[in-house]
Structures are given as C-alpha cells and as structure tokens.
Amino acid sequence: MATSTLGGGYAYDVPRTDPLAPARLGAGAEGPVKQPNRWIPRIIWGVAILMLLLVFVGVYFFTIRPLGFGTSLVAFTAALVPVAIVFLAVWWIDRYTPQPRITLVYAFIWGAAGSVGLTFVIGGAFTFLITPADSQQATAEFLGAVIQAPVVEEATKSAGLIALLCWGRRFIGGPIDGLVYAALIAGGFAFTENILYFGRSFHEAQAAGEAAVFWQTFLLRGLLSPFAHVCFTALCGLGLGIAAERRSLMLYFGLGIGGLSLGMCLHALWNGATFLLDMDPENPLRSFLQYYLTVQVPIFLVLAAMVLWLRWREHGIVRRQLSAYGRAGWFAPQEVEMLVSMRRRRRAEKWAAQHGGAVARTAMRDLILAAVALALDRHGVLHGKPSAKTRLHERRLLERITADRRLIAAVTRPVVRTDAPSA
Template sequence: MPGPAPHRATSGGEVSSDPYGYDIERVDPNAPARIGGGRAPRRRRRPWVRWALFALSFLMLAASAVALYLFVILPLGFGTSLVAFTAALVPVAMIFAAVWWLDRYTPQPRMSLIYAFAWGAIGSVLLALFVGTFFDAWISPAEETQLVDSFLGAVVQAPVIEETMKSAGLIGLLVWGRRYISGPLDGVVYAALIAGGFAFTENILYFSQSFHQAQAAGEIAVFWQTFFLRGILSPFAHVSFTALCGLGLGIAAERRSLMLYFGLGTGGLSLGMVLHALWNGSTFFLPVDPEAPLVGFLRYYASVQVPIFLLLVAIVLFLRLREKRILRRQLSEYGRAGWFSPDEVELLVSMRRRRRAEAWAARHGAVARIGMRHLISAAIALGMERHSVLFGRTTAKSRARERELLEEITADRRLLGALTAPVVRS
C-alpha cells in the first residue's frame, strides 16, 4: 500500500502499460480526468463565521442541557433519575452499536456525530416540549374529554412536533455543508443518532414516571413492564421514524437537487409522522384483555411493527452494500488512470484488509498507523465524492477537492514509504 501504483497514466486518462483488467463497468465515459497543469489552489481556511456558528450551536446545546436538567430531570429526584438514566442506557447502547456498524465503512466526522446525538437528546426535546404546548392548545377543541386530549397528544401532536424537531437537526447539518450528508446512508446514520438521542431523554422521563408509580403502588412490575416495552421491544422506534426523513434528504444530497430536497425531505418526514402516529395510536384501538393486557399489543407488534422494521432494515443493508459497490467502481476508475493498483482497490473496499493494513503500519510506529488510516480515509472520500459529482455538473470546487484528496493520498504514500522502508539494505 505505501508505494505508488505501478502503472502510469497517459494524457487521456488511460493506463499506458498492461490493462488492469478491472471487471467494473465504466460509468463515466471520460474516466477521472487527469489533473491538469498549473499550481494547485491553496486550501482555504474555513470562514470564521462558520466556526462561530458551530461554537454558538454547541453553546446553545450546553445551555439547553442545563435547562433540561434543572427544569425536567432534577424535579424527578436524584435517585429516580439515576435509576431511569441507567435503564435508558440499554436501548441507546443498541442504537450506538447499529450506528457504529453502519458508519464504519465510510465514517463521518466525530464532531458532527456528537452534534447529532446532542441535538436529539437536548435541543429537539426542549423544542418539542416548548412548541408542543402551543400546538396542543391549537388542535384541542373547546370542550374535550381526557380521552380526546390523550388521543390528540399521542397521535397528532407527538408525531408532528417530535419528528419536525428531530428533522431540524438534519437541516442544520445540510446548512453546514454537504460533507456531512452526501448520500442516503449518511442521512440514515445522522437521523438514527438524532432519534437515538431523543429516545434516550424521553426514556429517562418515562422510566422516572414509571418508577414513581411503582414506588407508590409498592409493585415493581409496573417499572419492568415499561422497561420491557420501551427498552427491549422498541429501542429503534424513533430511529425508524426519523430515518425516513434522513433517507430522503440523503438521496437529494447525492443528486444535488433542490427540488428533491423539498420533495423527498417532506415525503420522508410525512411518512415518519404516519408511522409514529400508527405506533402511538395502537394503544387506543387495540382490545385489552384484563387478564393478559400485553397479549393484544404483542400480537399487533408482531404482525405490523416487526414487518415494517424488517423492511427498513433491508433498505439499510441494501444501502450498506451499495456504498461498497460505489467505492469499488469509483476507485477502479482512478485505478485505470494510474492512481491505484488492483490490490490497493481491493484493500480499500474490504474492511478486513483495511484492518490488516493498519496493523501492518502499526508495526512501524504510531505515525505510520495514523498515515495509513488517513490514506484510507482520503481514498474513501475521493471515491464517494467522485460518485456524487457524476450526478451533477463538475465545478471548480469539485475539481479542487479532487486535487486536494489526491495530494493527500500522495503525501500519505510518501510518509508510509519513508517510515516502512529499511534504512540499511541487507
């Protein structure tokens, strides 16, 4: 991996020596165009406005976290909050494991992942509590019973407000730049983290309320029933709802279409609201057997919610395999242009070979391992950026980004070659 590809490219972008023999069909008839002459443009520093907005966003989230603790968590009591927090760690750990598996192939910046979870756990919860109060008053009739109020709150107010507030975090990532959400799987990953954060805080509130009821009744079964329903049976409920909006926005970002942003984003958000309303509304329509109150819900859960969840899982697995095919195809195009050898392409598209390459580099020191990891990351970004460019018009910015990534890969090759080559020949 540390050495350059053995073949050189001609001015037309084709390999001048023996063909590589890739079995990947060429998508771009011009192949990755050879980087032309002239000096590469210097990488511009990010504008201070962007950094200021980024810092302001995190400060607002920190202030919101303090307000959420003082006005929502603290009144529950320290002991109750600690029990609820511990119980809420179980479902959020499942979500973290799923997101880690989805994101590890084309990993996203850690700071943006932290922002997504923080927005879901803090910002979206506070906005949902604040805006939901006014929305509930707006949709409530002048004379309503407690049943009507509960129904409107669960089936109308909660799906509309909660899904809108969670999706606002995805809009924020799109405003900051396409580097965060550039494809459908990216949208699903960020949506899952936002929804996981929202569910984490919501579970703390629900578990605390249930724990209070269990203490008042002197029966712990009430708490364990709530934990079973929310922590074991439905840890991915919120993730499934919000992922539909993330999927739509990710497809639009890949196509670079403003109309698709609105159409698919709104469509995914609306479908997520419908699934959310279907989930919450089940408690109002299912028959309840006093002797076995959970039987009707479990029957509904197995016949309706499980197939919906399995369908969404199948879509996510398809997107995961799709990213691998995209990366192989685009890096093979760069291989035809002389930037990678076939073995290097196989290394870059295989998680096992990536780990073996990092382990090999680690034997030569921490710097070599960092260089190998950065080379793999730059090559992944190069392939995915190239795929996105094929759907739109090639611009000076996209060409500069291509040049920047190729220069980073070249610099990493030189670093690895210097660190791994023997000092004295045998």
C-alpha cells in the same frame, strides 16, 4: 503512452510523469492547493455543541431533576441500554464510510437536547391549537399522542438534519449519511424521553409497592422498541440523503417532506396503538405484543433490509469509482482491493503500525478515509453538474492521498540497509 496490465483486471492507460502528484489534473491552481483553515469550523461546531449542552442542562433542571436524584439515576441507567443498542447499529452502518466524529456528536446532542427543548416549547402551544375547547380529557390525550407528538417531535428532530445540510452538503452526501445522522438524532431524543418515562414508571412502581410496572415499561421501551424513533426519523434522513446524492433541489423538498410525512404517520400509528387496539383488561401486555409482532416488526424488518441493501450498494460505489481512478493511474489494483475491504483495511493499518509506528498508522487511516471520500464525491458529481468547487475538492483529496502515501513510504522504509555490500 504506457499501458501495462496488472493484477486486478485493468491497466494504467494514461501517461504518468509523476504518478504520486496531482499535476495531471489539468488547469487549476498553480502548485499545491491551499488547504482550508480547519480551526474555524471546529470552533463553530464547538460553540454549537456547547449551546446544545446548555439546553440539555435546562431540560435537566426543569424536567428530570424534579423526579429526584435516586429516581433520575435509575432512569438514566435504564435509558443507557436502548441507546447503547442504537449506538452499536450506527457504528456498524457508519464504519465503512465513516462520518466526522464532531458531526456525529452534534447529531446525538441535537436529538437529546435541541429537539427535546423545541418539543417542550412548541408542543404545548400546538396541542392547545388542535384541541377543541369543550373536549374531554380522553380526546385531549388522543390528540396529543397521535397528532401533536408525531408532528412536533419528527419536525424538531428533522430540523437537525436540515441544519447539517445548510452547513455543508458534504456531511449528508448519500442515503447512508442521512440514515446515520437521523439514527443518532432519534437515538438522542429517545434517550432523554426514556429517562422521563422510566423515571415516572419508577415512581409508580414505588407508589404501588411492586416493580412490575417499571419492568414492563423497560421491556416495551428499552428492549422491544429501541429503534422506534430511529425508524420514524430515518425516513426523512433517507429522503434527504437520496436528494443530496442526486444534487437536486426539487428532490430535497419532495423526498424530504415525503420522508418526514411518512415518519409522522408511522409515529402516529405507534402512539395510536394503545388507543385503537382492543386491549384485554386482564392482560394488556399480550394485546400489545400481538400488535407489535404483526405491525411493528414487519416495518422494522423492511427498514433493516433497506439498510443492508444500501450498505451493499455503497460497497459497489466505492469499488467502481476507485477502479476508475485506478485506470487513470491513481491507485494500483492491489490498493483498490485493500480500500474496498474492511478486513484488508485493518490489515493495512496493522502493517503500517508494525513498520512505521503510530505516525504510519495515522497516515494509512487518513489515506483510507480520503480515498473513500474521493469515491463517494465522484459518484455524486456524476449525478450532478461538475463545478469549480467539486474540482477543487477533488484536487484537495488527491493531494491528501499523495501526502499520506509519501509519508507512509518515508516512515516504513528501513533506515539501515539489510543487504551487506560485496567485498
């Protein structure tokens, strides 16, 4: 058995007849594992996204278009600001262990179209059921804002997360995954909702002959609370992500329903502030800002701290699991250091592009993504029961890494010898 200590603090402690091939995995399929057909899932995702876009067209014609073209354009432009802030936050959270782009697109469109459409369909009937027949208008408005909106909106947004889980656990394999998809769904919902709010506010500003009404709405919804819906839905995403990591059916129900319920409560607290606060009629904005600073800002800071801790934890998981594969002979210590560092990943992709062009850079990026997926999947398996399916997925990832490594070596190797033969 060959053991040689290399830089990085561990040794290769298993015999490797071919260190690049997955043959040493033991019993399994004969020869290379057949890769699944990727076109069928892409077609299904494409059909799902097309259907959601059709729903968005319906939402546009029934709710946005009546505002008028000019008002809709102003509202759409204003709504781009908060959604851009959400996109930047999601990009930062997701870039270490990135999710498939098609599922990210699906999550946003579900929030902007699917959840909004379901809310319009269900919301009216739900409000009718919870509102007493002889209630006054103020009571109906309170029940709609504090009961109907949190329950219906959070349920329809979370339905998108359930759909991702039903399609495949690999999409939500941990808390960060659940948080990313929840943030995109909530950002999409807020984007469509902001168009409606900004459009109505712009109409009121035109009727009043002053722009203060519109700019106040933009300040509150666009700049001060771009993460309001994200914070509500993120709790359900975190709960489902923790359950997916632990591979526990009971936790799916317990943490999923618990996170959803807590998100509904925070949503109700946010919407009920305007009813419960002792507003100063001469300066209502000041009263709301006091509530915002004393209640909403601490909630946001707690969730932000949780995200930072989860990012740090995910970094440790990738390092720990890839180091374990390194001790088994699959990665050199220098490769592990490259794979756990964002800066070294970028340097590796740049090196591949300089020495092998676009082909090498694509292969290097795919190798990085496959290695990260391998580490996270291994972490999930350690918390659950290994199965033939998880072992097959491991083989596929290792063969993918092997193929990428060989491709990089082939296209970056000099074609012409640089050392002149001796005479």
